[in-house]
Amino acid sequence: FREINDPNGIPGPTQIPYLGRVHDLPIQFMWLKFKEWADKYGQQGFYRTTMLGAEFIVVTDEKVAEDLLVKRAKYNSDRPVIQSLFDSKSAYGSMEYLPLMGHNQYWARQRKLSHSYLAEATKAHYYSVMYFEVQRWMARLLENPEDFQHSLEDMSSKIMCQLTWDDPSLSEYCTKSAWGLLTQMSPAGPITNVLTPLWHLPTLINPWKRAERKRHDEQQAWWMERLLTCREKLAHGELRPCWTRQFLEKTSLKTSISGDYEASSVIGMLALVGIFTVVGPMSYWLVSMVHNPKWQEAVQREVDQVCGGRMPRLEDAPRLPILRACIKEVMRWKPNVPTGVAHETEADDHYQGFFIPKGTRILPLDWSFLRNPVKYPDPDNFRPERWLEPGWPTYQEPLTQYPTIKGLSSFGWGQRQCLGMSLTQDELIVGCGALAWLFNLKHKRDPVTGQELPVPLDQSNSLLIIKPDPFQMEFEPRSEKKKMEALRIWKESEAKDRAKREQWLRNLGEGKPNVIKEPKVPQSTVKIPSHSPAAAVPVVLVNGHETNESLEEVVMEKAVVDLRKEAGIRIKIARLDSTASV
Numbered sequence: 001f002r003e004i005n006d007p008n009g010i011p012g013p014t015q016i017p018y019l020g021r022v023h024d025l026p027i028q029f030m031w032l033k034f035k036e037w038a039d040k041y042g043q044q045g046f047y048r049t050t051m052l053g054a055e056f057i058v059v060t061d062e063k064v065a066e067d068l069l070v071k072r073a074k075y076n077s078d079r080p081v082i083q084s085l086f087d088s089k090s091a092y093g094s095m096e097y098l099p100l101m102g103h104n105q106y107w108a109r110q111r112k113l114s115h116s117y118l119a120e121a122t123k124a125h126y127y128s129v130m131y132f133e134v135q136r137w138m139a140r141l142l143e144n145p146e147d148f149q150h151s152l153e154d155m156s157s158k159i160m161c162q163l164t165w166d167d168p169s170l171s172e173y174c175t176k177s178a179w180g181l182l183t184q185m186s187p188a189g190p191i192t193n194v195l196t197p198l199w200h201l202p203t204l205i206n207p208w209k210r211a212e213r214k215r216h217d218e219q220q221a222w223w224m225e226r227l228l229t230c231r232e233k234l235a236h237g238e239l240r241p242c243w244t245r246q247f248l249e250k251t252s253l254k255t256s257i258s259g260d261y262e263a264s265s266v267i268g269m270l271a272l273v274g275i276f277t278v279v280g281p282m283s284y285w286l287v288s289m290v291h292n293p294k295w296q297e298a299v300q301r302e303v304d305q306v307c308g309g310r311m312p313r314l315e316d317a318p319r320l321p322i323l324r325a326c327i328k329e330v331m332r333w334k335p336n337v338p339t340g341v342a343h344e345t346e347a348d349d350h351y352q353g354f355f356i357p358k359g360t361r362i363l364p365l366d367w368s369f370l371r372n373p374v375k376y377p378d379p380d381n382f383r384p385e386r387w388l389e390p391g392w393p394t395y396q397e398p399l400t401q402y403p404t405i406k407g408l409s410s411f412g413w414g415q416r417q418c419l420g421m422s423l424t425q426d427e428l429i430v431g432c433g434a435l436a437w438l439f440n441l442k443h444k445r446d447p448v449t450g451q452e453l454p455v456p457l458d459q460s461n462s463l464l465i466i467k468p469d470p471f472q473m474e475f476e477p478r479s480e481k482k483k484m485e486a487l488r489i490w491k492e493s494e495a496k497d498r499a500k501r502e503q504w505l506r507n508l509g510e511g512k513p514n515v516i517k518e519p520k521v522p523q524s525t526v527k528i529p530s531h532s533p534a535a536a537v538p539v540v541l542v543n544g545h546e547t548n549e550s551l552e553e554v555v556m557e558k559a560v561v562d563l564r565k566e567a568g569i570r571i572k573i574a575r576l577d578s579t580a581s582v
């Protein structure tokens, strides 16, 4: 007992031999107990606890997270094992779940690949996918408002399925599969994540292992089927631009990804992770707007003034600071990964005079960071003005650029920081902007008593990534004109999309080339500083049109085209102030 409660060690709750503090750490709303301990023991910005022999350092201050997870990222970027998944860290080469992988070769190459695809998500072609799905969601909300939680999840899933496999019809299964994995990896999921020794029972008497085997095999088979279907469609010229097409056509030649199994996993995982993450803040947006009608009115006023009566688009973002402030405040007030995602240390270390052994799990407690009263005065209340008015510690100028959710502690730290920040920001701007344009989000009234039905503020699941429990609310169209306009826009977009798909297939039948016309890239809310290496990337023009491809890709393509004896392609490179032709 004395050994595990060393008075000179890192402060923390008293540990019981073997159990540590697992017995009084509730599975439900675990982050609240962690915060309670933080207030008691975390004066230095961190404290220590253990669970069934596993050492934890719970980080409660952003400065400490910066020191341990960013400055010492070289040896603090591993992940702990998740007991109820087979080889969650890919230590034995399973190569399946990028965000859960150890700090190993599979993680390095998959992160590189995912990074390039998610940067792609900020490019012009992909914006149209977001607009299209948000327009569909608005129409669905008008037609069936009761179903809003399901249709929201489906919208998010359709965006990911289209970006990944060019097929929004896969959304229902993809969502189911995403929640399956999320549940399996969360402490609030199977009991074997907490009582870990149970996992080692022989398979015959181990229902958890058998259930996981079934879930795992189905998911992997589904991911593989997606890759093979895309390959077949590509061979027939039927696959429009998406990450799988990009992989099959270009990346597969250059990357060290080992083959179809790994490729289908890394691409499939991207689709999954983009669903439940974005659903959280979008759901809490609804909750926050119902509870804060004044801020809802402020966002509506801003959207009306800036967008002149139409649905907001991404190029409007620099002139929508109130919308961005409310989005950021929703993510601060109701963080959807409240415990943070643990890193594991790969070497013995000393910090502030304390010894941290190799294999310690470092938990950056986001709930604590975002409720720090010094950085966020009045932390328990929804105060978007903290991002908009000088005098608040978090205020930053220029307001065309700030507030931005990029870099928020909720996206994690150092080498493991989230790769989906841009995608999340863009989806939230388009989605929440459309809601503000079209609806008054309100409490629903009981048809019998006329009383307002409650929209709970603190009822959610307790998975690693949370969302509010089912609730009821009202989506009141702001006017009949807006309602008709939203339905018209959706009908028009749907008809155009159908026509484009048909044209694509007709072209194929007639042997004509299929050309994708990309809309202009909207101005980002965050400008790239001129000293950044990204600013020096040359703009590549093909036949006078800007392309998203790199110079090497274009030259490579030209070589292929030349080989096929299809001449007539001109490539012009504009590099900063000078231009040259190849």
Ligand code: HEM
Pocket (backbone or CB within 6 Å): 098, 099, 100, 101, 111, 114, 118, 270, 271, 273, 274, 275, 277, 278, 280, 281, 336, 337, 340, 341, 342, 343, 410, 411, 412, 413, 414, 415, 416, 417, 418, 419, 420, 421, 423, 424
């Ligand atoms: C509200 C939205 C989101 C939140 C709060 C969030 C949060 C996080 C967090 C906390 C991590 C772990 C960071 C760490 O270990 O320090 C992470 C990792 C990751 N996120 Fe997100 N995420 C969001 C959206 C997305 C989206 C939309 C995508 C992509 C489609 C995405 C892709 C990833 C990937 C691939 C990783 C693994 C990075 C690695 O292990 O190297 N995330 N995210």
